[in-house]
Amino acid sequence: MLIELDRDAPLDQAPGRRPPPRLYRPAGLLLAATLLVTLAGAAPFASTFWRDLGTIAAAGDAETPIQLAGGRIYTAGTAGRDREVTAWSLDRPMRRLWATRVPIGMSYNPVSGLFGSFTIRQAGDVVLLSEGFATTALDGRTGQVRWRSPVAVTLLGTGGIGVAVERVFRPGTVYDQASGDPGPLYFSASGEPHTEPPVRTEVRGLDIATGRVVWTSAPGGSVTVDPVHGDGPAVLITSSDRLTLHAAGTGEVLAEAALPKLNGSGPVTATVAGDVALVGYRAPGQEVAYDVRTLRRLWAWKLPDFEGDTPDCRDVICSGPRDDLWVLDPATGRRAWQANGDVDLTVRAGMVLETKVRTGRPDRLADPLTGRNRVILTGWDEVLPGEPNGTVVVRRDTDSGQTFGAVLPGRAELRVLGTVDVDSGECSADEHHLVCRDGTGLRVWAYRI
Template structure:
């Protein structure tokens, strides 16, 4: 493990004496640079790191402690009233309160939906989407002014100004009587109402996130899965019972389509997207087929899946097979085994690597190469990791003196562990994004900047 100390608990001792000639410093610096290149292979992170407390948001300002980060801003959520209140904070030299806004839980007339206990906050350019229950409200990111409201959830793709809604249409008379308690499969509308039959069609719409206007509508038959495909152009992948369709996210134009076969007489039951690979799974564990999400070219077919193991591994944003003690990490594009882990660990894609954590304690164990499983960093001695997305830096922490916490970071593409700094004692759960770390405490929310 390579540990780059960016701050120290005690100052370095300096030996006083005669100053060596400048040429001596040049030779020493050159030798040091060569040594670093030899050891790190040129892997010194290009992004500078810092550790600076920006401020504290008190518990009075977010009573129930919900907080989210998106688009470089912090959003606290108060759900103690019937309508949640979202407050936006801009981190900079300190923490600047931008606006507070009440979020409607349901459209007018929908009086059967109970108040929610959480709100999803997502930012897309100049618009912030606030989803409470099934209702999405778009507000101006700078002012909090409401732009438009949708009665159903809106799916977004980072960096794009077009979202997608999915609404299932059912045959009249198939509403389920919840007081009856009758058994059987149930199918749900976009607002949660149960039906006893599958939908006759699904309406997939492209939504302009600035105005809320509908840009296009596609109406595949039956129930479908909808995934957003990054790249150029951004696209929507629709998985139906017999067909894959790729549509342009902005215009809705059909880019490609491919028929889906049956396996052992069974049709597809679900579809998921893993990177640039679409996985189509079949009914009754008949197997799965992988397709390139862009070209819709068939990549491989997997055999009948075994029963769910008694001790399944948590494998996030990776394709795995097996249980704790013997997990195979698979190549999504070939279905072949890349490497095995014969320990009781869970796996998560983080900072361009695979983070292995102890299945019992949750403590980080190591960072492994995603293709080979070769250990890139030994994480022994670190107590936990701070939640974040797969493409963001990995934040680690361990206990310091007198109840404090020591933080470190691993940036994508650079497996060296870089020490950041020490935080005050009394911290609870922490979250992070690409630039900030926030931790809850009894007195409020403490926010640090860690990336320049």
């Protein structure tokens, strides 16, 4: 590139005479603009921070998923009918903070010797360990057990409140599993089958720090309970005849709406997708949408009748078989855009992630309202699990190991983090760390983009 630095200078300048500063100004501005463009293009590479923090030698049981929560790593092993949980600090040098044993109880299967699904979440200085149907709250500083719940506890935002649901059945309705008798079954919060629906459902708001019940709602019959995230976390309870929105911290009723019967029957399904509550009826096959905050009725549509697998759309309102899959406008219920082939859909980083059904590989991140491409992900093998509005971390196998990349929420840009020499594809990530199982240990990296 040829740049004329002194276009306005006199042609016959006296030797040794320096041009006045004003004559450099146009050239300086041009050079600054050129450097700004050049550096902006290089920013994705220059600003990526990637550091190997080392290895945690004791990685727990190989069948237990890697757990990252609250800037820590948690490993878990088995000790008879107990879980042995260890917390590790990710500050350099990485070190063990504490180890504790947690009795699992009903979640343990004595025939197979296996526990239930295992997840760890952190709320302030409390660590919630969910194993099967039970939840145990540990002190984040010491690992000591603070309280236990025989049923699952769902966190509601960051306000230190959780919600537990327990269904109460009429005595004598427990299903005899040895009989094999046909008929519909209704399951308790601990997974016990019953032959009749519950007579009532108790929804309890819990103080996460102490396990104390802060509020209780006991609607009759069977209900669904969905957390409502965002500003002012809440709980939406859908019963056979109404929608009720409760404040997470106090249980106060914020909004309520009656649900009509269609063809003499009430709703049979309910779910929340973003800012919309969807209430489904079996006869006729219809779904009615309500605003999740005001409970104002938005729209209704007839559920499509098709054979084959139902598309997996999480936090996305979709319609049709997988080979003709459409995303609906949450405000109107009309078709907004068509998915890109045979894919499943879920919300990640504020966008819609399309994953190929046959291979499980990511295809792209799309704009949730228009379906336009935001980030192309072809060529990557996997998207690591994460929160709907959190960072997306992707992985692919290469000749020199595994390469990782990341997409920040709302940013239509994929940054390559680095390549690591580990054989295992079992990895987990949060907004600042990446961890992979490597032999009997865990390799850990820190990143920032």
